[in-house]
Amino acid sequence: MARFQVARVKVSWTSLLTLAHFTYLLVGATIFQILEREAESNSRNHFQLEKLNFLANYTCLDGPALEKFVEVILEAWEKGVNPSGNSTNPSNWDFSSSFFFAGTVVTTIGYGNLSPSTVSGQVFCVFYALCGIPLNLAFLKQLGKCLTIHLGRLERGMLSLVPHKRSVEVLAVSLFLITGSLLFLIIPPLLFSYVEGWSYGEGFYYAFISLSTIGFGDYVVGTDPDKQYISVYRSLAGVWIIFALAWLALILNMGARIMVHAIGLTHPGFKKQEEEEDVSSSKLEDGFGQTAIQSKI
Secondary structure: OOOEEEOOEEEOHHHHHHHHHHHHHHHHHHHHHHHHHHHHHHHHHHHHHHHHHHHHHOOOOOHHHHHHHHHHHHHHHHOOOOOOOOOOOOOOOOHHHHHHHHHHHHOOOOOOOOOOOOHHHHHHHHHHHHHHHHHHHHHHHHHHHHHHHHHHHHHHHHHOOOOOHHHHHHHHHHHHHHHHHHHHHHHHHHHHHHHHOOOHHHHHHHHHHHHOOOOOOOOOOOOOOOOOOOOOHHHHHHHHHHHHHHHHHHHHHHHHHHHHHHHHHHOHHHHHHHHHHHHHHHHHHHHHHHHHHHHHO
């Protein structure tokens, strides 16, 4: 592997990325622990106190019976059944909800609030994901190319008005970023806040966590049993996720390229080594491809 000298210390591009990645994870873990551990402890203590108060008020129940009831509630929640409300709650497996779930599978969001409970459903989900994830990646890649083409057309149109290429590129990317942010990150949280009763911050949090495919499942649209949703609400949310994913992936790729370019300007050796490793990787992939073709022949 090619190496270069930075501040009299030999460092490889791969080693630097590995170090930066795990350092980032360690810093994140530390901050999350500081921010969330006390709140979790308070919630746990509050829950235990509520259980004791419940047992004190309803003496006909004993501890084991209450624990059994809590287990039933948790099991229902894990199977996608909201314990609050009654049996008239809307189904999690109507067409709109099923379409939304299919979208979370192929996009690898996987909120975790709903999953197949039957063996046949679980087996189908495995094969559906095996075929659907590559198809979704191919679709997002093609959609990203279309967005790039439109961005190029925007730049050419602006060049006819302003003959400064660098300024036009910056302006076109800025317009692309602002327009996409409005369509996919600014306006949707407003709608979610209105329909779901969330704050705008919660709606924005849900939007970004979904589009980044993190999908914690703490906020999911269309799951409140006390609200009446239109039948296509979750389907429209699934379509929004698909198109917004392509836009966000393009933005993240731009950000990664900008970071690599900035490092290349300050340390030219990094850029040179990355190009050498890309060439080596391409040759290796070509070699594997030729070997596979020869073996078939």
